[in-house]
Amino acid sequence: MGLRRAVILVALAAGLTGTPAAAQEAAPVGDTDAAAAANAAEQARVPERIEIGLSTETVAITSDFTGQALTIFGAIDNVDPLVHRQGRYDIFVILEGPRSELVARRKDRVFGIWMNVESQSFDNTPQSYLIASTRLARDITSLDTLARLSLGVGQIRVQPHPDKKQAREVEQFTSALRRLKRGDGLYQEFPGGVRFISQSLFRAELALPANVPLGQHRARAYLFRNGELVGQTEAPLRIAKAGFEYAVSDFARTQSLYYGLTSVLLALFVGWLGRIVFRKD
Amino acid sequence: MALYLPIAEMSVNILVLLGMGAAVGFLSGMFGVGGGFLITPLLIFYNIPPAVAVATGANQIVASSVSGVLSHLKRGGVDFKLGAVLLAGGLIGSTMGVYVYSLLRGIGQLDLIVSILYVVFLGTVGGLMLFESVRALRRARSGEVVSLRRPGQHTWVHKLPFKMRFKTSRLYVSVIPVLGLGAVIGMLAAIMGVGGGFIMVPAMIYLLKVPTNVVIGTSLFQIIFVAAYTTVVQAVTNQTVDVMLALLLMIGGVAGAQYGARAGQRLRGEQLRAMLAILVLLVALRLAYTLFIVPDELFTLTVGGVL
Structure with missing residues (x-):
């Protein structure tokens, strides 16, 4: 039956x-x-080529920023109509944040108090990683390929700083790193986030979280046909504070003494004003 | 109503922060303390990075102390000379505090030390104050006259050298404990993001025997300068003062403080002290809870290097 x-x-x-x-x-x-x-x-046939275009080179963060949808458009050259009709083209679009050293710490009980004891640092790790694909990654290609190209939150290549720890323990820190990043919304997967809008055009929808790291991001795109990688491309994207937010943080960074003094003067003024406005005796 | 904070680099709700400032301002106006010991844990609870919460707390305290001092100044409740000596100690302590703060942050133990300091100091001060005020309430009920100051009573503090006369406080005391007290409070201010009123006030009353009518004004007076100094030093060394966050808290805080002061006038001194003691103990218990109970997540993640 x-x-x-x-x-x-x-x-x-x-x-x-x-x-x-x-x-x-x-x-x-x-x-x-x-x-x-x-x-x-x-x-x-002539091989396919994938291209992506960002509507802007800079995402400006202003005072009303609470996260933002980011659409990345792209095109495939030399599409094979038959393969397209069969739905055998698959695309990954990744927006990877600036890389830096990250430190994971683990709490343990010491004299009854929970405190940070062990730590593991990771070199050159992306602070954020958003990936959209046409469907579930494991349906598109083999796990080996996913790992090789670091496609997926579980596949992001992290480099634990070498020290005396055992491999099993390092693995604990590595999985904690992915879990915490996922929890903060900084490592996210959007399966089905890439859609074809015509035979050769596609759009990828990513959601920038409110806590997106600032700096130079990198958008990457990979084209698969029948589970084989046939093309890839990348484009830079800057995420930066703009307008008032930029002015304030720039002031705080470059003129920190005057920034501190200004903060104090503001506090003195507000305190005095509050006394005048709300005086009750 | 959302606002993206330029230094904390996160989006917050304006109304929540105004409300937080107002609630703490109300309590601080009522009890005559800066409220830093409430605002910093609240901010951390609201996911503001602890480094930003501590440094910005100091900035907010400047505003609430100015507001408070102005109302005490009118009643002649500020001893400028005593305040100046406390301040001299405070600046030394604050400088050390900011240095210790950077050091602790580097080795990843800042959160722990801040929590322990809060638990120890809030627990001790709250416990002592509750004990004292309950005794005073009992006595008041049985009709005895309550006075914190018994003239002519001397402790070891009064046997130290380098004595100095403080006219407004009618006090003749060695500068060593005054400087020392200022230094300890200054250091705590930098590490914990508090003005230190909750330690300064009881210490001035019980240790230095300063009359109650000048204690709060004088304590607030020197806290203005210590907090202002801490703000500048934090801004220069750690760049963690978020002026937008501070502004929201200040606006809520100064408004709340004036209403709180009026509410406080309707209550008796020992009732106020008992209530403040309970509040302080509750904050201490809440923080102790996080130290001793198994955390939900054992791991934490920070950007940047180890020392």
Whole structure:
């Protein structure tokens, strides 16, 4: 019963995609035929190219910033219409934040008090990592490829700073790093976040969290056909404070003494004003 | 109503912060303390990075102390000379405090030390104050006259050399404990983001025997300068003073303080002290809880290097 239903489903699928496979035949035979045909066609074709365009080179953070949707548009050159119709093109779009050293610390009980005891630093780790894809990553390609290209929160390459710790312990810190980043919304996956809007155009929807790190980000895009990487590209994106927010933080950084004095003067003024305005005696 | 804070680099709700400032301002006006010991833990609770909470707390205290001093000044409740000596000690303590603060942050133990300091100081001060005020309330009920100051009573503090006369406080005392007290409070101010009124006030009353009518005014007077100094030093060394955050807290705080002061006038001194003691103890217990109970998440993550 179960077997027969499976066969019928395969037959239906084959019929819909237009593969001339007989309903009685076993499905794998038809699949290899199609793959062989595609391979033959591939040699004659110009390879695909993927391009992405950001509507802006800088995302400006102003006082009303509470996170923002970021749309990245892209195009594929030399699309094979047949592969596209079969839905065999897959795309990953990643926005990776500035890299820095991160320190993970673990609390332990010391004389009954919970305090930071062990720590592990990670070199050159992205502070944020947002990834959108056409569907679930493991449905697109092999785990090896995902790991090689660091596609996915679990696949981000982290470099634990070498020290005397055992591998198992380092692994604990590494998984804590991913868990905490995920919890803060800084490492996020958006499966289904990339959609085709025409045969060759696509758009990726990412959500910048409110706590997105500032600085130079890097947008990367990968094109897969039949689970094989066929193209990749990247573009820079700066996320920076703008307007008043920028003026204040720039002042605090470059003229820190005057910034401190200004803060104090402001406090003196508000205190005095409060006394005048709200005086109750 | 959301606002992106330029230094804390996060989005916050304006109304929550105004409300927080007003609530703490009300309590501080009522009890005559700066309220720093409430605002800093509240900010950390609201996910403001502890470094920013501590430094910005100091800035906010400047505003609430100015507001308070102005109202005490009118009643002649400020001893400028005593305040100046406390201040001299305070500046030394504050400088050391900011240095210790950077050091602790580097080795990742800042949160722990800040929590322990809060638990120890709030617990001790709250406990002593509760004990004293309950005794005073009992006595008042049985009809005895309550006086904190018994003239002619001397302790070891009065046997120290380098004595100095403080006219407004009618006090003749060695400068050593005054400077020392100022230094300890200044150091705490820098590390804990508090003005230190909650330690300064009881210490002046019980240790230096300063009359109660000048204690609060004088304590607030010197806190203005210590907090202002701490703000500048934090701004220069750690760059963690968020002026927008401070402004929101100040506006709520100075408004709340004036109403709180009026509410406080309707209560008797020992009732006020008992209530303040309970409040202080509650904050201490809340912080102690986080130290001793198994945390939900054992790991924390920070950007930057280890020392």
